[in-house]
Amino acid sequence: xxxxxxxxxxxxxxxxxxxxxxxxxxxxxxxxxxxxxxxxxxxxxxxxxxxxxxxxxxxxxxxxxxxxxxxxxxxxxxxxxxxxxxxxxxxxxxxxxxxxxxxxxxxxxxxxxxxxxxxxxxxxxxxxxxxxxxxxxxxxxx
Amino acid sequence: xxxxxxxxxxxxxxxxxxxxxxxxxxxxxxxxxxxxxxxxxxxxxxxxxxxxxxxxxxxxxxxxxxxxxxxxxxxxxxxxxxxxxxxxxxxxxxxxxxxxxxxxxxxxxxxxxxxxxxxxxxxxxxxxxxxxxxxxxxxxxx
Amino acid sequence: xxxxxxxxxxxxxxxxxxxxxxxxxxxxxxxxxxxxxxxxxxxxxxxxxxxxxxxxxxxxxxxxxxxxxxxxxxxxxxxxxxxxxxxxxxxxxxxxxxxxxxxxxxxxxxxxxxxxxxxxxxxxxxxxxxxxxxxxxxxxxx
Amino acid sequence: xxxxxxxxxxxxxxxxxxxxxxxxxxxxxxxxxxxxxxxxxxxxxxxxxxxxxxxxxxxxxxxxxxxxxxxxxxxxxxxxxxxxxxxxxxxxxxxxxxxxxxxxxxxxxxxxxxxxxxxxxxxxxxxxxxxxxxxxxxxxxx
Numbered sequence: 001x002x003x004x005x006x007x008x009x010x011x012x013x014x015x016x017x018x019x020x021x022x023x024x025x026x027x028x029x030x031x032x033x034x035x036x037x038x039x040x041x042x043x044x045x046x047x048x049x050x051x052x053x054x055x056x057x058x059x060x061x062x063x064x065x066x067x068x069x070x071x072x073x074x075x076x077x078x079x080x081x082x083x084x085x086x087x088x089x090x091x092x093x094x095x096x097x098x099x100x101x102x103x104x105x106x107x108x109x110x111x112x113x114x115x116x117x118x119x120x121x122x123x124x125x126x127x128x129x130x131x132x133x134x135x136x137x138x139x140x141x142x
Numbered sequence: 143x144x145x146x147x148x149x150x151x152x153x154x155x156x157x158x159x160x161x162x163x164x165x166x167x168x169x170x171x172x173x174x175x176x177x178x179x180x181x182x183x184x185x186x187x188x189x190x191x192x193x194x195x196x197x198x199x200x201x202x203x204x205x206x207x208x209x210x211x212x213x214x215x216x217x218x219x220x221x222x223x224x225x226x227x228x229x230x231x232x233x234x235x236x237x238x239x240x241x242x243x244x245x246x247x248x249x250x251x252x253x254x255x256x257x258x259x260x261x262x263x264x265x266x267x268x269x270x271x272x273x274x275x276x277x278x279x280x281x282x283x284x
Numbered sequence: 285x286x287x288x289x290x291x292x293x294x295x296x297x298x299x300x301x302x303x304x305x306x307x308x309x310x311x312x313x314x315x316x317x318x319x320x321x322x323x324x325x326x327x328x329x330x331x332x333x334x335x336x337x338x339x340x341x342x343x344x345x346x347x348x349x350x351x352x353x354x355x356x357x358x359x360x361x362x363x364x365x366x367x368x369x370x371x372x373x374x375x376x377x378x379x380x381x382x383x384x385x386x387x388x389x390x391x392x393x394x395x396x397x398x399x400x401x402x403x404x405x406x407x408x409x410x411x412x413x414x415x416x417x418x419x420x421x422x423x424x425x426x
Numbered sequence: 427x428x429x430x431x432x433x434x435x436x437x438x439x440x441x442x443x444x445x446x447x448x449x450x451x452x453x454x455x456x457x458x459x460x461x462x463x464x465x466x467x468x469x470x471x472x473x474x475x476x477x478x479x480x481x482x483x484x485x486x487x488x489x490x491x492x493x494x495x496x497x498x499x500x501x502x503x504x505x506x507x508x509x510x511x512x513x514x515x516x517x518x519x520x521x522x523x524x525x526x527x528x529x530x531x532x533x534x535x536x537x538x539x540x541x542x543x544x545x546x547x548x549x550x551x552x553x554x555x556x557x558x559x560x561x562x563x564x565x566x567x568x
Contacts, residue, residue, distance in 0.1 A: 016466055018171060018459060020164035022217045023404070027160050028346045029316045033444060036313065040442055050502030062312045065351050075164045076476030120307070123356075158324055160317060165546070170488045171462065174455045175302060182300055192360030203495075204454045210490050214549075218334030262449070302453050306446035306501045313444060359448045 004134045007085040009042035015077045025072035031109045032067065035097045038081040039113070042095065046085075047136035057120050063092070064114040071108045077101055079108070085133045091116050091125045093133065146276045149227040151184035157219045167214035173251050174209065177239045180223040181255070184237065188227075189278035199262050205234070206256040213250045219243055221250070227275045233267045234258050235275065288418045291369040293326035299361045309356035315393045316351065319381045322365040323397070326379065330369075331420035341404050347376070348398040355392045361385055363392070369417045375400050375409045377417065430560045433511040435468035441503045451498035457535045458493065461523045464507040465539070468521065472511075473562035483546050489518070490540040497534045503527055505534070511559045517551045518542050519559065 013034050021027040043060055044050075053059055073079055080100045087094040092114055099109035117126045129136060155176050163169040185202055186192075195201055215221055222242045229236040234256055241251035259268045271278060297318050305311040327344055328334075337343055357363055364384045371378040376398055383393035401410045413420060439460050447453040469486055470476075479485055499505055506526045513520040518540055525535035543552045555562060 014466075016463055017163045017165065018169050018462060021159045022162035022164070022166050023159065023343065024164050028349070029160060029313060029320065032313045032316065036444060037442055040440075059307065061353075063353050065312070065349065068348050069346060156324075158321055160320060165485065170491070171455060171458045174458065178302060178455065179300055182298075201449065206492070206494050207454070208490070208492050211488060301447045301449065302455060304448035305443045306448070306450050307443065308448050311444050 003084055003086070006045050007042070007133045009038050009045060009081075009083045011038040011041055011081050013037070013079050013081065015073055015075055015079065017075065020075050025074055026077075028069055031069075031099055031111070032065065034079065034081050034099060035067075035083070035111055035113075038083045038097060039095060042083050042085075046133060058117050058126055059120055060115045061118045062113050063116050065111065066113075067109060067111040069109055071106050073099070073101060073108050078103065086112075088128055088132055091127055093128065145226055145228070148187050149184070149275045151180050151187060151223075151225045153180040153183055153223050155179070155221050155223065157215055157217055157221065159217065162217050167216055168219075170211055173211075173241055173253070174207065176221065176223050176241060177209075177225070177253055177255075180225045180239060181237060184225050184227075188275060200259050200268055201262055202257045203260045204255050205258050207253065208255075209251060209253040211251055213248050215241070215243060215250050220245065228254075230270055230274055233269055235270065287368050287370070290329050291326070291417045293322050293329060293365075293367045295322040295325055295365050297321070297363050297365065299357055299359055299363065301359065304359050309358055310361075312353055315353075315383055315395070316349065318363065318365050318383060319351075319367070319395055319397075322367045322381060323379060326367050326369075330417060342401050342410055343404055344399045345402045346397050347400050349395065350397075351393060351395040353393055355390050357383075357385060357392050362387065370396075372412055372416055375411055377412060429510055429512070432471050433468070433559045435464050435471060435507075435509045437464040437467055437507045439463070439505050439507065441499055441501055441505065443501065446501050451500055452503075454495055457495075457525055457537070458491065460505065460507050460525060461493075461509070461537055461539075464509045464523060465521060468509050468511075472559060484543050484552055485546055486541045487544045488539050489542050491537065492539075493535060493537040495535055497532050499525075499527060499534050504529065512538075514554055514558055517553055519554065 015026055019026050019030045048060055078101070080102050081097060082100065083095055083097045085093055086096045095113050095115065097111040097113070098107055100107055117128065118124065119126050157168055161168050161172045190202055220243070222244050223239060224242065225237055225239045227235055228238045237255050237257065239253040239255070240249055242249055259270065260266065261268050299310055303310050303314045332344055362385070364386050365381060366384065367379055367381045369377055370380045379397050379399065381395040381397070382391055384391055401412065402408065403410050441452055445452050445456045474486055504527070506528050507523060508526065509521055509523045511519055512522045521539050521541065523537040524533055526533055543554065544550065545552050
């Protein structure tokens with residue numbers, strides 16, 4: 001299946017002191033913050049803005065993360081996070097991310113996350129709307 | 143004024159990789175996480191448990207922080223955070239903290255925080271109850 | 285293979301405000317901080333203390349994380365993190381974690397992490413010592 | 427004294443889930459991460475790039491933070507952080523920050539930080555160079 005353009009995102013981040021640890025490199029957990037920022041902008045682009053989430057009460061919730069650490073980023077590095085929706089069915093979809101250092105083209109991190117749409121506060125999973133991921137016309141789960 | 147025993151707290155923490163930065167020392171912001179943990183246990187001890195906060199809707203809210211960095215802690219250090227209520231009047235009280243490394247007795251950080259009791263979700267400040275800080279018999283701000 | 289006692293760990297944590305997000309539950313990334321604390325104490329117990337790491341220059345490095353989010357923890361919850369080494373071969377070993385809420389016995393999170401022993405600053409992977417995981421007599425990778 | 431243009435900075439940030447807490451607002455400690463990002467870009471602009479810090483071994487180190495919390499930011503808010511050098515003498519300089527929500531012009535947070543230039547790894551404070559803050563021609567502290 002072809003992935004529509006609005007299901008791809010690319011964000012940038014500069015590595016700050018608070019992203020690194022005493023090993024001199026970016027701490028392993030921090031990449032997931034970089035990835036969550038990319039995923040949030042992807043969600044907004046796909047129609048799940050903060051306002052829309054508040055209106056419908058339907059939240060995208062991470063149910064599984066797989067992340068592979070290949071190379072380490074350092075203080076001051078400029079990184080790019082590329083993400084795209086890769087699979088979907090029923091109540092779940094998968095997003096893949098790569099963290100790349102454009103200055104030398106090195107792939108640092110690969111990550112896959114499964115998400116579900118969950119109606120809050122009941123915590124009830126909601127089926128992906130027809131036309132997902134091209135269309136995300138949510139109706140509050142009714 | 144004498145500070146009652148339940149208005150003092152002492153907590154311990156071991157410095158983890160994610161607390162340090164590429165400078166090889168604990169990142170300046172991280173000490174405020176250590177201090178917030180101590181302050182939360184102090185609040186519980188003084189009668190502001192999470193349950194009590196939920197029941198009354200009255201939250202202790204930080205309105206000002208002053209923190210002085212004197213010496214740096216390192217990976218693996220065992221630290222002690224000592225806190226105590228030092229001043230109170232009207233709608234505000236102050237808590238002082240020291241972060242100490244017991245192995246060599248060095249004082250690393252001093253911190254003062256002002257807090258207000260705020261009734262949520264209205265965001266309305268509430269007067270400290272009579273008998274504060276020895277007594278924190280909150281009544282939902284009525 | 286039987287897992288020796290020193291290859292199991294159990295740590296506790298109380299959920300603080302800074303662990304939660306506006307959804308009212310513990311943020312998905314935060315569980316990995318809880319797990320890293322447990323893994324650090326496990327490493328110390330197995331012979332990889334901070335001092336030993338400094339002496340040998342051999343660091344345990346996370347190369348892959350898989351984490352499944354099953355149920356959400358809330359502000360004030362007391363959680364237990366159980367971890368144990370489950371597989372090892374050549375230059376890699378796997379550790380499994382469960383995050384449990386003892387008050388109701390609910391399993392919140394399951395996690396598996398692959399780690400390698402890496403000689404720094406060269407970044408050269410080192411073979412697990414003979415007798416691993418019962419014995420971790422590191423010799424600086426010579 | 428007039429503050430030169432390169433001693434002023436303005437950065438933007440969008441509030442993510444991981445910036446908020448169960449109170450539904452940005453956690454008090456998180457503003458200091460926003461401020462540190464602004465301060466890092468200010469340092470780069472003034473001549474203290476990561477490369478320059480590595481070359482000279484002279485790091486800008488926070489010695490005191492004062493922060494006042496006036497209003498709370500929420501999930502999804504777009505915030506602006508304005509910073510500028512306001513005082514300097516001998517071995518210390520002060521930077522002031524305001525965190526503003528441009529959509530309604532509300533001032534959320536005010537902050538002042540004292541910094542020293544410290545030669546690492548000795549930890550020796552270094553006098554501000556002549557011409558500071560307009561000129562930051564560091565020479566490794568010789």
